[in-house]
Amino acid sequence: MRTFQQLKRLLKQPDPDYPRVRLALLGDSATQFLATAIQGEALARGICLELFEGEYNQVERQVLDPTSDLHRFGADYLVVFQSSHKLLEKYSLMEAEQRTALCDERLEFVRTLCGSFPGKIIYYNYPEIGDGVFGSYQNRVEVSFIYQVRKLNLGLMTLSQECPNLFICDLSELQAKLGRDFCFDSSVYVSTEMLLSLDALPYVASRTLDIVCAIRGSFKKCLILDLDNTLWGGVVGDDGWENIQIGHGLGIGKAFSEFQQWVRKLKDRGIIICVCSKNDDDKAREPFEKNPEMVLRLDDIAVFIANWENKVDNIRTIRQILNIGFDSMVFLDDNPFERNIVREGIPEICVPELPEDPGDYLEYLYGLNLFETASYSSADKDRTKQYQVEARRTSSALSFSNEADFLRSLEMVSEVRGFNAFNIPRVAQLSQRSNQFNLRTVRYTEDEVRRLGEDPSYACFSFTLSDKFGDNGLICVVILEKRDAGTLFIDTWLMSCRVLKRGMEAFTLNTLVEYAREHGFRHLVGEYLPTAKNAMVAEHYPRLGFTPDPEAPERLFTLDVDTFTPLDCFIVSK
C-alpha cells in the first residue's frame, strides 16, 4: 500500500494522458486529504480524475438543491462520506425518545440521494463506534447508538439491492480489519476536522477506486494457483498424495484447507480457477483425485497445467485458452523466485507477495480486496464448466482439415431475443465485463438496460450460442438507436471472446439487416471508439462490408441495407 505522502507526490507530476473520469466528493467532515488520496490512487491506476469537492458539511444541500454546484458539475461518480463520528454527534444532540429514528432518517436521505443523482453513487457505510453508554446490553436496546448503526448498515445493503446506482463502500469492514485506533487520530481530527488518520487514507482511497474500476470494467476474473506449499503443505512429488498437509490431521493442514475453501467460494462466484505448477502432470492430479481431505476437485479447475516448463510460458497458454487480459489475472505462488519471474515476464499480471507462513495467507489476501466486482448473477458459477468445454472444443478443432467443416460439425444454434427480466442481469454484466470485443465500450447498468429495452426509439437484441458440446449462454448484445426514419445507429455491439471465430458476427449482422428491412430502415451506421483493449475490432465493420464514412474513415461506417447479401455462417436461429 502506498503512503499518503506517496499518493500526494503522484499529483505533482505533469498530467499524464490517462482516461478522464469526473468524480464528486461530499463529506460531513473536512475531506481535503481524502480527496488528495483518492486522486493519487486514481493516478496510480491509470485514471485522471476531474474532481469536484463539495464544501465541508454540505452533503444535504448539494444533493437536494437541483441548482447546486454538484448537479451542475455532472459527475460520473459521487463519493459520499457521512461519518459515524458526525452521526454519533447528531444522535447525542437528539431528544432521547427520538433516537430510535436515527437509522430510518438517514436511510431516507440516502434513498433521496439515489433518486436525485443520475450517476453512480459510492456511499461509505458506517464503522462502529461503541459509545459505552449501555455496555454490551446495547444489543438489546433499540435506542443505543450501536443498535442504530448496525441497523443502518443493514438498511444500506437492502437499499443497494433496490437502487442499481448505489454502491456501498465497506468502510465498516475495513475498520474492523485495520482497527479503530489505526483509522482515527484525535490530533488530526482536532486540528483539521478530518476523521481519517493519515495511515488509513490510502486504504480508504484504494477501496473507493476498487469500486470505480470494477464499474468501469477493470477487475480480476481469474486466479492461477501454484500447488506445493500454496494449495497444500509439502511437495507431492516427494511426499506422495497421501502425505501432503491438508485437512485437520497433519501439521498445518487446516491452514491449507481453509485456503482451499476460500478458492472454492471464489469459483462459485465466477472467478476462473487455474493451476500452474512445476510437477509431473499425473502426480499433480493425484491429490485432487485421491486425497479425501482436498476441498478442491479437478472439476473446480478450468485449466490445469503441470509440467517442467517455465511458468511465464504456461501462464501465456492459460491466457490463450481463456482469452482474457493478463491484467484480469491473479497469480499465487509461495516461491518468491517464481513470483519474480512471472512479474518480470508478464508485468500486467497481479502477483501478491504471499506471507512466508501459510497460516497468514488468508488474512493477508482478505486485506488486498482483489476481487471487487460491480455485478453478480447466479449464472457466474457455471463459468468454469464453460471454459472446460472450450478446452475440449479446441482439441476437436484440430481434427478437422478445414474451418468450415469444423464449424458445420458444431451444430450451432443461437436464440435471438430482446431484453427481458431473465436476461437483463446477464446483458448488464456482459456490458460491464466486455473489453476486447466491444465497439464503443459504453457500460450499462441493469437499470439502464431495462430502460433501453422499453424505449421505443431503441431496438435491442441479445444472442445466445449453444453447440453440441454445450451452452455458452448469452454471449452477444446489440443495441440499435433509431436515429431517423431511415437510419439505425449501432449504439452497442459487444460479444464474449469465448465465441470468437465461430461466425457469430456474420449471424448477428444478418439478424440486424433482417430487422432493418422489416422495419423500413435503409442504413446501418456503426462506430468504433478505440480503447486500450478493443484493437481486435478496429476493422470489425469494414470486414463485414461496411463502407468507411469519408468524414471519419476510421471511426464511422455505413452499410446499405438494400444491397446487402446475407453472409455465410453455420449458425441457425432457434
Place this chain on the structure above:
Amino acid sequence: MQKEDLLLKVQDIFRDVLDDEEIVLSETSTAEDVEGWDSLTHIQLIVAIEKKFKIKFTSKEILSWKNVGELIDCLASKLA
C-alpha cells in the same frame, strides 16, 4: 539528544513532507517563513514527527506552538 540534532532531524522531516530540499529551519521559523507550511500540511508534519520519534503530542500542544523552537522544546521534553 541535543536540540541542534533535533532541529536537523525535524528539518529533514519538513523537507520530506513538503517536498522541498531547500528548506532551512531555525528555532524562530514560523509557518510564514516556510513555503507550503499551512494548516493542512501542519498536521502531516506533526504525524511524521510523532512516527519518527515514536511519541505522541496532545491536541493542546499541537495548537500551542508559535514557532519551530517551541515545537523542538516540546519534543525534547518528551524524549528526556
